[in-house]
Amino acid sequence: MVEQDSVNKNLLNDNRHGGGGGAVIVPAGGSSGPQSSSGGVAAPSSVAVPVSILKTQFSPAQPKTLQHLPKRPAVDLAFHELTYRVKEGNRNNAKTILKGVSGRLRSGELTAIMGPSGAGKSTLLNILSGYKTTNIEGLVTMNGRERNLSVFRKLSAYIMQDNQLYGNLTVQEAMTVATNLKLSEKFAKVEKNSMIDDILLTLSLSEHRNTLTRNLSGGQKKRLSIALELVSNPPIMFFDEPTSGLDSSTCFQCIHLLKMLAAGGRTIICTIHQPSARLFEMFDQLYTLADGQCVYQGNTKQLVPFLSTLGLECPSYHNPASYVIEVACGEHGDHTRKLVDAIDNGKKDIRTVADYEGLKMRNDLVKVHNLKAILDKNATNASSGKYEDNLTLNNGILNSNLVNDIVKSSNVSAAADSAAATGAVVSTNEKGDAMIDVEKADNCTTALLSGEITSPERYPTSQFHQFWVVLKRTLLFSYRDWTLMYLRFFAHLLVGFLIGALYYDIGNDGAKVLSNLGFLFFNMLFLMYTSMTITILSFPLEMPVLLKENFNRWYSLKSYYLAISVADLPFQAIFCVVYVSLVYYFTSQPWELARYGMFLSACLLIAFVAQSVGLVIGAAMNVQNGVFLAPVMSVPFLLFSGFFVSFDAIPIYLRWITYLSYIRYGFEGTALATYGYARENLKCFQIYCHFKSPLTTLEELDMVDANFTLDIAALVVIFVVLRIAAYLFLRWKLKTTR
Numbered sequence: 107m108v109e110q111d112s113v114n115k116n117l118l119n120d121n122r123h124g125g126g127g128g129a130v131i132v133p134a135g136g137s138s139g140p141q142s143s144s145g146g147v148a149a150p151s152s153v154a155v156p157v158s159i160l161k162t163q164f165s166p167a168q169p170k171t172l173q174h175l176p177k178r179p180a181v182d183l184a185f186h187e188l189t190y191r192v193k194e195g196n197r198n199n200a201k202t203i204l205k206g207v208s209g210r211l212r213s214g215e216l217t218a219i220m221g222p223s224g225a226g227k228s229t230l231l232n233i234l235s236g237y238k239t240t241n242i243e244g245l246v247t248m249n250g251r252e253r254n255l256s257v258f259r260k261l262s263a264y265i266m267q268d269n270q271l272y273g274n275l276t277v278q279e280a281m282t283v284a285t286n287l288k289l290s291e292k293f294a295k296v297e298k299n300s301m302i303d304d305i306l307l308t309l310s311l312s313e314h315r316n317t318l319t320r321n322l323s324g325g326q327k328k329r330l331s332i333a334l335e336l337v338s339n340p341p342i343m344f345f346d347e348p349t350s351g352l353d354s355s356t357c358f359q360c361i362h363l364l365k366m367l368a369a370g371g372r373t374i375i376c377t378i379h380q381p382s383a384r385l386f387e388m389f390d391q392l393y394t395l396a397d398g399q400c401v402y403q404g405n406t407k408q409l410v411p412f413l414s415t416l417g418l419e420c421p422s423y424h425n426p427a428s429y430v431i432e433v434a435c436g437e438h439g440d441h442t443r444k445l446v447d448a449i450d451n452g453k454k455d456i457r458t459v460a461d462y463e464g465l466k467m468r469n470d471l472v473k474v475h476n477l478k479a480i481l482d483k484n485a486t487n488a489s490s491g492k493y494e495d496n497l498t499l500n501n502g503i504l505n506s507n508l509v510n511d512i513v514k515s516s517n518v519s520a521a522a523d524s525a526a527a528t529g530a531v532v533s534t535n536e537k538g539d540a541m542i543d544v545e546k547a548d549n550c551t552t553a554l555l556s557g558e559i560t561s562p563e564r565y566p567t568s569q570f571h572q573f574w575v576v577l578k579r580t581l582l583f584s585y586r587d588w589t590l591m592y593l594r595f596f597a598h599l600l601v602g603f604l605i606g607a608l609y610y611d612i613g614n615d616g617a618k619v620l621s622n623l624g625f626l627f628f629n630m631l632f633l634m635y636t637s638m639t640i641t642i643l644s645f646p647l648e649m650p651v652l653l654k655e656n657f658n659r660w661y662s663l664k665s666y667y668l669a670i671s672v673a674d675l676p677f678q679a680i681f682c683v684v685y686v687s688l689v690y691y692f693t694s695q696p697w698e699l700a701r702y703g704m705f706l707s708a709c710l711l712i713a714f715v716a717q718s719v720g721l722v723i724g725a726a727m728n729v730q731n732g733v734f735l736a737p738v739m740s741v742p743f744l745l746f747s748g749f750f751v752s753f754d755a756i757p758i759y760l761r762w763i764t765y766l767s768y769i770r771y772g773f774e775g776t777a778l779a780t781y782g783y784a785r786e787n788l789k790c791f792q793i794y795c796h797f798k799s800p801l802t803t804l805e806e807l808d809m810v811d812a813n814f815t816l817d818i819a820a821l822v823v824i825f826v827v828l829r830i831a832a833y834l835f836l837r838w839k840l841k842t843t844r
């Protein structure tokens with residue numbers, strides 16, 4: 107309740123106080139957004155604050171909020187005859203998900219996209235936000251011009267249903283990362299901190315500053331998701347089911363917050379399933395879909411009277427949102443065609459009574475016409491006793507064209523009225539539809555936009571800056587991730603001691619060379635699996651956050667990938683050094699620094715290469731498939747490592763696999779470090795030691811001519827190739843997931 111009050115107070119600040127004293131929410135459109143006729147006043151005239159809120163929440167000394175955010179232009183979004191198809195099945199069957207829908211989303215308004223499950227809400231939202239870009243027909247315009255996706259992405263933010271936050275960062279840290287990535291480097295730290303304070307205060311998160319994100323409640327997480335995107339003050343914000351999983355009070359707070367953001371001049375669009383009547387009232391605009399077509403577009407307040415004109419009476423005390431969904435689902439008969447025609451699949455926009463009063467007249471006429479037809483029919487059938495009592499028989503598809511004509515003519519007059527008030531230009535298209543072209547009016551915001559459009563940079567900060575911020579963040583949550591860090595460290599320590607005990611002092615014993623080779627091979631196995639599985643497990647889990655942040659233009663994929671690639675290398679290196687040092691000492695391998703260096707470098711490279719394999723698998727597939735496939739795919743590499751079968755014994759047609767086996771290079775490298783380079787004879791405590799001479803061991807392994815430098819070079823090449831492959835897979839995955 108405290109939070110809600112606070113949100114309400116801030117909302118009030120946005121609406122009541124202009125550029126003067128008190129609190130101001132900086133309009134997304136700056137001081138000359140379409141609704142701010144008097145410069146600097148944020149609240150659009152169309153956004154009415156309920157009287158009850160004004161009464162209960164007036165407070166003269168409110169903190170100033172959201173006044174430090176960067177100025178942004180207001181953006182009106184329109185879409186014309188959008189069709190979206192997907193291929194289904196093996197055959198070239200195309201399924202049409204959106205069927206030529208049109209619509210308009212205005213700045214300063216909170217718009218709900220509603221409809222039955224499977225109607226196409228998320229698809230429409232994904233297309234409008236630019237998340238989906240393929241298989242789309244139709245036009246999307248931004249302030250009257252064809253949308254430039256690159257510019258649009260800089261001006262919009264998409265807040266996905268699952269909040270996609272890094273649980274190991276505190277609210278303050280997450281906000282700091284967001285400001286560092288989303289704001290240009292020209293902003294001073296103190297300015298960024300003021301913005302964070304503003305946003306956290308406005309979104310009632312100030313007192314949770316130091317709470318780890320994973321410990322926030324569902325509603326707080328949602329607000330944090332909004333707060334993170336609000337940093338760059340995007341004039342268009344898309345929300346996919348912002349209220350899902352929230353209780354009714356938190357839902358109210360959440361929608362209240364969105365309403366507040368819209369009141370600041372932003373264009374706020376969200377999909378919502380079935381809001382309560384109380385929530386429904388808070389939306390300014392409703393866009394309803396049924397079976398991929400628009401069945402209503404307009405003011406929420408006009409929904410019930412509009413439906414009524416089409417003979418669809420919403421019962422008293424019935425939630426209009428539920429009713430329109432019931433109608434769209436066909437629970438009250440099949441009215442989809444009639445509604446789609448009446449609203450011209452989204453080309454019409456019901457703003458005032460004038461927009462549909464003609465429709466009512468026509469509907470009454472249609473009813474009379476039907477009644478007459480039925481009476482005539484009954485008169486002719488009277489002799490045979492057949493009576494027709496269904497007065498709405500023809501009140502459907504057949505008459506929809508008549509209805510349309512009326513709508514068109516009424517729209518033209520309504521549009522003219524409305525245009526007279528706003529100074530907008532009204533025209534009719536070839537079909538006779540009223541088209542209000544607000545862009546041609548004085549309140550056009552294109553000029554404001556053009557300044558932004560010319561900005562050539564794709565991201566607000568340089569690639570190096572992005573790399574640095576993401577690297578610091580990754581290091582911070584690696585440090586806090588108990589499993590990733592401490593468990594791995596203890597695993598290396600524990601196994602190091604275990605192996606040390608198992609193979610204790612065998613390294614210089616001519617009778618235990620085979621066991622020592624087993625030890626060398628086990629090293630490869632252990633380092634391979636520990637490095638590989640950790641990336642297979644952790645990388646796919648980061649994918650949704652990466653998807654969100656990359657889409658919302660926080661950073662480029664290159665910067666992110668470079669940062670996460672670099673971030674884990676030092677940890678992996680430390681674990682490897684600890685493990686190798688332990689086992690090298692306990693197993694009494696040659697006590698020479700050069701040999702230890704060679705042994706360690708081969709082991710380190712094996713760990714890095716295996717980590718890269720994990721990255722490739724993690725980037726290309728999900729955890730389940732990765733966990734199964736990675737060990738299976740490693741089997742040939744292990745088999746052809748030279749430990750189980752010597753090179754000469756491998757059939758010629760299979761030898762090429764040994765060149766791909768990174769385990770082979772690692773095993774060969776450690777074997778050469780141990781037995782190569784003219785090592786003196788091993789000690790022998792028995793009568794005969796076959797492998798007393800290290801050369802015999804190398805001969806047995808077919809490694810007499812092997813070259814350590816080549817092994818290291820091969821591992822480096824494989825490492826680089828795998829890292830590049832992982833990046834390409836990641837890029838492909840980002841594209842295909844959308």
Ligand SMILES: Nc1ncnc2c1ncn2[C@@H]1O[C@H](COP(=O)(O)OP(=O)(O)OP(=O)(O)O)[C@@H](O)[C@H]1O
Nearest residue numbers: 192194201203221222223224225226227228229230
């Ligand atoms: N890639 C696809 N292949 C086949 N069908 C698809 C694909 N994407 C979406 N659809 C179908 O398109 C329709 C609309 O999907 P969408 O997710 O937009 O619906 P929605 O209105 O958001 O539903 P919900 O409210 O249940 O989330 C659904 O029937 C869905 O099965």
